[in-house]
Amino acid sequence: MSNTNTTFIISLSSATKAKLEHAASLNERSESALIEEALTAYLDHEDEIVRSIKQALDDAAHGRVVDHNVAMTELERALRPSSGH
Known part of the structure; x- marks a missing residue:
């Protein structure tokens, strides 16, 4: 990628x-530096x-999925407060 600047009119x-x-x-x-930073962050996102x-x-x-009910059970278990303390 080149470091050459290009001018745009917005x-x-x-x-x-x-x-x-x-x-x-x-x-x-x-202003130009702020616009470039914001646009770069947006495009990366x-x-x-x-x-x-x-x-x-x-x-x-390719079938690499988790059944909804299994996922919800695991999520509920992870969010449940532990009773060990």
């Missing part, structure tokens, strides 16, 4: 622009969600 509401300016000022960072969904679909297609 449209923001005046309220969002004001929030961005305020955050940039508070953090002593450029979305990528993880898509990977998780694809893995779950593959698991289901």
Whole structure:
């Protein structure tokens, strides 16, 4: 992946622009740096969600699933307060 920057033109509401300016000022960072950080975090999060969904679909297609009743029993057992203390 290259470190070359690319310029994009985006449209923001005046309220969002004001929030961005305020955050940039508070953090002593450029608006561009904040946008890049936020967009990178969003894209990384979305990528993880898509990977998780694809893995779950593959698991289901190959029978790697747990019966609902078994899962609920295990969950209830895990959440039950222990009586040993």
